[in-house]
Amino acid sequence: KQEVTQIPAALSVPEGENLVLNCSFTDSAIYNLQWFRQDPGKGLTSLLLIQSSQREQTSGRLNASLDKSSGRSTLYIAASQPGDSATYLCAVGMDSNYQLIWGAGTKLIIKP
């Protein structure tokens, strides 16, 4: 059974720092992995989707990597800003036709 873990559960850093959020999974036979952010009281916004054949994806200040063999994905945020404060969730897709397995999220606070 696939299990997805996100550590740490919460993180607080000063503005301007580069930071890394971690997502680990127990079954390496994944189809894809997706990173989301959720602002308080809002829905989820898709950030990056990495297919199983890919090693990384980049969007602006965000870079997500995937290492299936070690069961890990990282989300790198460069030059953090207060507007990056949110909860970040990763979700693992096990095939093209089914539901995602979710991590519990990392709550990120960027201090001005």
Place this chain on the structure above:
Amino acid sequence: GAGVSQSPSNKVTEKGKDVELRCDPISGHTALYWYRQSLGQGLEFLIYFQGNSAPDKSGLPSDRFSAERTGGSVSTLTIQRTQQEDSAVYLCASRRQGEGTGELFFGEGSRLTVL
């Protein structure tokens, strides 16, 4: 539409009443999911629709919960005889199928408060 649309955005109801929550997925998305998120908690899977296949209802918490998807597009989640523990944000998401796709897009959610 441009994104996943959910209505109502907020619903306050009395215990014992029935409620209906609506989700209009992105046009062309064949897969539709309902999730529930209680305050401070993670996402709880409720039900999954894929095209004309029978839906996966394995996440529905009780028989008071039901969902349908008409014409492969709009979906309605119905909660009968609501209880206070049903209070949560109900999130709908959709995605396309096929190789190279699978990115999931969420609506803003419907916040349900049962008094």
